[in-house]
Amino acid sequence: MTSTPRESDLAALTAVLPPDSWTRDPARIAPHLVEWRGAWHGRTPLMLLPKTREEVAATLKVAHARRIPIVPQGGNTGLVGGGVPDETGRSVLLSTGRLRRIRRLDEAGRLMVAEAGVTLAEADAAAADRGLRFPLAIASGGSATVGGAIATNAGGVHVLRHGNMRALTLGVEAVLADGTIIDELRRVHKDNTGYALTPLIVGSEGTLAVVTAAVLQLVPRPAAFVAALVATDSVDGALAAFLQADKRLGVQLEAAEFFPRFGLELVLRHIPATRDPFAAPHPAYLLLEAAGEDPAALAKAMEDLLGAAFDAGVIRDAVIAKNEGERRALWRLRESLSEAQKKEGASLKHDVALPLDALSAFLAEAEAFIAAELPGARPCIFGHLGDGSLHLNIQAPAGADTDAERAFRARWPEVQRAIHDLVVAHGGSIAAEHGIGRLKRAELARLGDPGRIDAMRRIKHALDPHGILNPGVVLPPTDDH
Ligand SMILES: Cc1cc2nc3c(=O)[nH]c(=O)nc-3n(C[C@H](O)[C@H](O)[C@H](O)COP(=O)(O)OP(=O)(O)OC[C@H]3O[C@@H](n4cnc5c(N)ncnc54)[C@H](O)[C@@H]3O)c2cc1C
Known part of the structure; x- marks a missing residue:
């Protein structure tokens, strides 16, 4: 073929x-x-x-x-x-x-049946009309679709509270390679009528079926949000602050996003209308957001949390957004990191996840590797601290010209392998949110459990015997038909 x-x-x-x-x-x-x-x-x-x-x-x-x-x-x-x-x-x-219809919105069941081409923003807007919310939040949500988010099992900033796309997908309607339509558009939470195909199709990256529609879990739309930016000494400090927030805010805590000083500096340098909310620089930052019904109670809970964390020496400083404009400004710092990195020049990117108790040791080893093997390179490691997923990005040395950037990019395969080896050694995942695609299938072959890959091949062969669905994606190279 x-x-x-x-x-x-x-x-x-x-x-x-x-x-x-x-x-x-x-x-x-x-x-x-x-x-x-x-x-x-x-x-x-x-x-x-x-x-x-x-x-x-x-x-x-x-x-x-x-x-x-x-x-x-x-x-x-x-x-x-x-x-x-x-x-x-x-x-x-x-x-x-063209698969753009929202077929049903079940207010009582807090469910939506949306076709695959509906964007995540459209799904959320339709839910908002009924006081509900589709809580999967990714920066690309204005274009990313329900089908794409299902196929990649997308994550984003709310995973710690609402789960990833698999958790939010009750069932799918999909078409197998030979044209067979499978209908798992169930609107019940309990259904044990044989094998569950939906969880298998979620995350299969278009290699097992074409998703045409899905039943999505919605949640009540909160009346109030409170966001705070916390300054800490290190990732350990940020982790300690997150654990305190998790304990004190409980289910109200929606997001815990980590970024380093270098990331903030890139944003301040390249993104217009951004400013450092603190008077002094700090090594690391944690953006916390909580949601609830009573704005005053929510603000008080956040103030109490941060006061206690400060008194305990866990955090160095904190600012709480006083209004929606300030909240948006704090989020802009976090959401602009990728764009700022792009404007700064070449970078090597890794989408990985670590168990929280291994995060600190992993980062120390990764940073030591970068310092030893890529002199002058600048780590910009940020991400969804609350669920352990990190964008481990390495910016080219400052002032690198075109040739130096090309040479830097050429190191990517070897750097990727070393970073992935560390991830695996610490019990993490080499593909946290974005999937395997074409990019990582050789790494999946190198590091994946052989029994698991063999089972994946058998499933693929059973559902798509001629290998027509997205060949060259996910499964290691020898599976090409
Ligand atoms: C600025 C930016 C920020 C991002 N932030 C995040 C983030 O925080 N978290 C995160 O998880 N991802 C993030 N992403 C990645 C991306 O947005 C997600 O992977 C998203 O789920 C892809 O959706 P899509 O509709 O664009 O899919 P596409 O890019 O069109 O496709 C992605 C994969 O899904 C398959 N596919 C698409 N539709 C279907 C279908 N109907 N049936 C079967 N297979 C299908 C494709 O073949 C492909 O393998 C980000 C991307 C950008 C550009």
């Missing part, structure tokens, strides 16, 4: 769809062939734009019979190259951009 599809294959695919459910216009297809960061580029002769699950099923049936590779794509915000066809031009792109 290496050559480009024959014209007769493309004609067979388009023949089962209405004329407005596909395009061969290169200008329309072009934006779908570049990944958000520009790291992955691809080619395809055809983009399918099905509007119903039946149209998805009809096209997959043809693709299965004719062995045509299909790459599902939602909002194209994925960061591991899984949603962009490869450069051979052999794959056909299947965009869920």
